Amino acid sequence: MxxxxxxxxxxxxxxxxxxxxxxxxxxxxxxxxxxxxxxxxxxxxxxxxxxxxxxxxxxxxxxxxxxxxAEAPAAPTPPRSARQPTRHTTRQPTRQPTERPGADRSDAAQPGREPELGPSGRRPAARVSARPEADVNRDRIVRAAIEIADAEGLDALSMRAVASRLGVSTMSPYRYVGSKDDLVRLMADTAYGEQYPPESTPAGWRSQLELGARVLWELHRRHPWLAHTGPLSRPLPLPNLLVHSERMLSALDALGLDPTTMLDVTVLIYNHVQGLAVHLEREAQARAATGLSDEQWIDTQAPAMDALATAGPYPTYARILGSFRRTGYDLDLTRLFELGLHALLDGLAVRLGQRTGAGPR
Structure with missing residues (x-):
């Protein structure tokens, strides 16, 4: 056989x-x-x-x-004839003391029932018990909104969702934040203020720019929605974001560059961070939509990629693809961030008339 x-x-x-x-x-x-x-x-x-x-x-x-x-399938329900006879009584069911008439019992409050996934496929942030309106302030609202966006993405964020998380009326957040756009600005400013490059920065413009870029990358990894708060061409007026810009501009100021070049370089660094960070959120959304990790999804495309490599005049692609046939290619965004950052700063050093490793650092 x-x-x-x-x-x-x-x-x-x-x-x-x-x-x-x-x-x-x-x-x-x-x-x-x-x-x-x-x-x-x-x-x-x-x-x-x-x-x-x-x-x-x-x-x-x-x-x-x-x-x-997969979980084992549930045992089939026995036919009614096999069950114990049901006694019919006229007594009304007793309401639990903690349950108010007409109260809404959410999925999270029902024992043994998993809460449904949010729009992005992530598990919604758990609701908290109702609290007095006096306990609500702008800081609590912003923190609740950040928790929702971290767990489910900006698409799941709404003033109603924030109010539900805080256990207050829907209109309560509007007493402290005028609109969702205002809330997103406050969230972004709070997130950028969670970490700054240290005051005692290393000597040399390049080391200072590297440190500043890595801090920004870490903040975007912590809060993937940050890259989706607005286009690069329309920066938000955020005090905490300006702190990061000030550190990078100060590093460039010693090089005697004109103001336009200084701002261009700073924007390029932001673009490098943001351009890769947008894929952090997209990756989470794709996993939720398909149920597959990036690695698993790429593996499902292996037959099509193999066919493409052998069907046309792509000898270099076919050779490179063949080298990853067993182990696969790991697309690591942090590794790409470091590669791109070094390439960007190497190019800047050349453009400034310096050789890499020589001149002011």
Whole structure:
């Protein structure tokens, strides 16, 4: 008898792990790259194995997590004839003491029920119990809004959502913040104020610019929605953002540049940070929409990419793609940020008439 295809052997082994309890419901199963490494197969074979398990209902995609072992199906409900007879009484059901007539019981308040995912596929920020209106102030409103945007993205942000999170009436936030646009400006200013480049900056314009750019990148990673607050050509008038600009302009001021060049360089650095940071939020949205991580999604495209490489005159692409056939290519945004930052500053040094590693640093 011919041996089973490799993907079927992988499927059988993973099913065995699940059956023996080595992988329990909700546990992440090995990714396509992990399978390819462990079994010594191509990514396309590993992808087919996981696809087969999904079709069989053994695993499922969980947004922002990856592929996990599916829960065991619930036991079927016995027919009515097999159940205990139901006694009919005329007594009215007793309302729980803490439940008010007409009170809205949210999903989060119902035991054993998972709250539904928000519009971006992320789990909505938990509601808090109602608090007196006197406890609400602008700082609380801004912090609640940041928590919502961090968890679900700017699309999920509304004044109603903020009021719900704070447990106050819908109109209460408007007493402190005029509109959603005003709220987003306050959120961005607060986020940029969470961290500054240290006062004791390293010597040299380049080291100071590197430090400033890395602080901005860290803030955008912490709050991915920051890159979506407005286009680069329409900067928001934010005091805390100006602190970051002041540090970078001060680093350039010692070089004797004209004002236009100083601002151009500062804008280029912001553009480098923002241009990569927009993909942090898009990545989260794509994971929520597909249930696949970036790695898993790319792996599903492997057959099409292989076909494209062999169908046309793309010898360099085919060679590069072949070198990643087993391990895959990891698109690391932080690594790209560092690569682009060094390239940008190297080019600036040349344009200033300096050689890299020489002249003022």
């Amino acid at each position: 011919p041996a089973d295809p490799p993907y079927r052997r992988i499927v059988a082994d993973l099913r065995r792990r699940i059956a023996t309890g080595e992988l329990a419901p909700g546990d992440r199963v090995p990714s396509t790259r992990q399978i390819a490494t462990e079994w010594g197969v191509a990514l396309a074979t590993a992808t087919r194995a996981l696809s087969t398990l999904r079709e069989q209902g053994v695993v499922r995609a969980r947004p922002r997590v990856g592929t996990v072992v």
